[in-house]
């Protein structure tokens with residue numbers, strides 16, 4: 598089996614906790630290069646994971662011809678440029694979420710993937726947990742009937758990221774919506790069968806992140822004075838098939854930290870990812886248990902599927918068009934915040 602050689606762009610938290618260790622678990626896959634604008638960060642990752650080529654400029658990494666796959670693990674505002682350059686350099690790309698910070702960037706990424714016939718997979722790992730994959734198979738079998746509503750919830754009571762550029766718009770492009778809202782939105786829409794969004798309305802707010810009196814027990818102090826992104830966002834999306842989606846996400850709110858995503862179908866409803874189907878059976882209301890399988894977590898499976906797609910010439914495990922639709926919805930919520938109006942996505 599041919600060895601697949603991998604390069605890593607951005608060597609911070611997610612690169613060292615998810616991407617590199619999971620590549621290193623796979624037979625005949627080798628991470629041979631790492632780039633980070635901070636030399637020390639790149640060198641530390643190289644030492645920790647025994648990676649031979651170390652750069653401070655990702656353009657140098659892309660000059661290594663034998664690299665076939667690249668992980669882009671930089672802050673959100675720096676996803677599009679290296680992803681596009683990597684695909685132009687003939688590499689397949691696993692790029693962290695959100696796809697980009699603007700629809701134009703995300704569209705350009707999807708277009709280049711198509712033009713150069715490269716796999717572009719966005720790091721929407723919630724799809725790949727064993728329970729999620731099983732639930733997807735149940736929904737796709739038609740068991741829940743027609744899916745007409747989804748609720749995408751990612752609420753933290755206090756969980757403001759205190760590292761990296763998450764709380765600065767110039768680095769992240771957005772706040773909680775781009776950080777954790779993106780997972781919930783993508784997860785629920787994917788389970789709903791990826792209907793096409795036609796309009797969105799919503800609002801993104803800053804209620805906690807710019808206040809010195811707010812505590813953040815798990816992650817500690819963040820840069821309050823330069824906090825310029827949302828810490829709460831809500832929205833409503835209409836799809837071409839008539840289905841609707843509600844969005845609720847926060848890094849901080851005065852409610853217990855809750856998930857709470859669910860999907861409603863004409864024959865059954867489920868929490869995401871729950872172990873019960875709520876339905877009507879034989880003239881009675883029934884709470885039918887489903888046995889969720891166990892297995893590797895979503896992050897490991899996303900990396901394995903990326904490699905599998907490269908090896909076997911499969912389409913991207915996360916269709917770039919679906920990630921682009923999620924980007925359109927999130928940017929529509931930001932646009933709607935400014936205008937107070939619904940945004941046409943048709």
Ligand SMILES: NC(=O)c1ccc[n+]([C@@H]2O[C@H](COP(=O)([O-])OP(=O)(O)OC[C@H]3O[C@@H](n4cnc5c(N)ncnc54)[C@H](O)[C@@H]3O)[C@@H](O)[C@H]2O)c1
Nearest residue numbers: 607608609610611633634635670671672673675693694761
């Ligand atoms: N899928 C998930 O569950 C998940 C979890 C956490 C983070 N993320 C995503 O991963 C990305 C990185 O997050 P993180 O927590 O690892 O942040 P981080 O700050 O720990 O790491 C980012 C690294 O990128 C480097 N960098 C910045 N600009 C660069 C450039 N132009 N070229 C090369 N390196 C550059 C920084 O120096 C830093 O070391 C973000 O987009 C975030 O949304 C995803």
